Amino acid sequence: MILKYRCMKCGICCYEVEKNELGYRKRIPLYPEEVDELIELAKKYEIEFKVIEDLVFPDIINKNILVLTFKIFLDNPKACCPFYDQEEGCTIHEKKPLACKAYPLALKRIDSFNMELSIDPLCNFVSKNYNELKNISLNKIKEIFEIEYPNVERFYRKNKNLILKIRQLEFEKKIKIAREISLDDFNKALKEWDRIEIRVK
Ligand code: SF4
Ligand code: SF4
Numbered sequence: 001m002i003l004k005y006r007c008m009k010c011g012i013c014c015y016e017v018e019k020n021e022l023g024y025r026k027r028i029p030l031y032p033e034e035v036d037e038l039i040e041l042a043k044k045y046e047i048e049f050k051v052i053e054d055l056v057f058p059d060i061i062n063k064n065i066l067v068l069t070f071k072i073f074l075d076n077p078k079a080c081c082p083f084y085d086q087e088e089g090c091t092i093h094e095k096k097p098l099a100c101k102a103y104p105l106a107l108k109r110i111d112s113f114n115m116e117l118s119i120d121p122l123c124n125f126v127s128k129n130y131n132e133l134k135n136i137s138l139n140k141i142k143e144i145f146e147i148e149y150p151n152v153e154r155f156y157r158k159n160k161n162l163i164l165k166i167r168q169l170e171f172e173k174k175i176k177i178a179r180e181i182s183l184d185d186f187n188k189a190l191k192e193w194d195r196i197e198i199r200v201k
Contacts, residue, residue: 010124014084016074027071032197047082058189059175064196102152161200
């Protein structure tokens with residue numbers, strides 16, 4: 001029988017996962033425009049919703065922190081996404097972030113500027129079918145994750161476009177990213193510099 005991805009609606013992916021021995025920490029990345037949309041939805045549903053900055057670059061020409069992505073801050077007792085409901089599951093299914101639409105396909109960050117496609121082993125479906133999914137070809141991934149694959153492609157393109165935009169701004173000498181900055185200086189910049197959100201389509 002051909003394996004096809006079917007979400008088991010266990011909700012594991014909507015919870016924070018503690019750091020394991022590989023240093024993995026689960027997070028739900030959001031683009032600035034997704035944050036705007038989720039803030040509106042949270043107001044509508046009277047849900048407490050907080051985000052923190054995720055991928056940021058310090059621009060040493062203008063002394064700004066460039067914010068490319070945020071992540072949902074899971075500071076509730078259950079450490080789960082505020083849009084998750086025990087009975088219903090995701091309550092914003094149509095409007096959930098691109099990262100959730102692509103899941104369990106994900107982008108593993110190699111460094112600040114590069115990433116690669118991965119399948120999240122923490123997903124219940126993935127762990128149950130691990131033997132079939134390990135070392136799988138790209139064509140098989142497309143077959144098994146028919147709906148999620150186009151979303152992870154959009155997710156990848158969007159991340160690439162963000163990085164290209166940063167590189168373009170650097171090329172035009174409008175910004176300069178501090179690539180070698182001490183942790184102390186970086187933390188000082190995080191405290192003192194203004195934020196500029198970087199948005200792409
Ligand atoms: S938006 Fe929905 S799918 Fe995404 S983490 Fe929240 S509850 Fe889960
Ligand atoms: S962990 Fe996997 S199977 Fe469970 S709800 Fe999330 S996507 Fe579905």
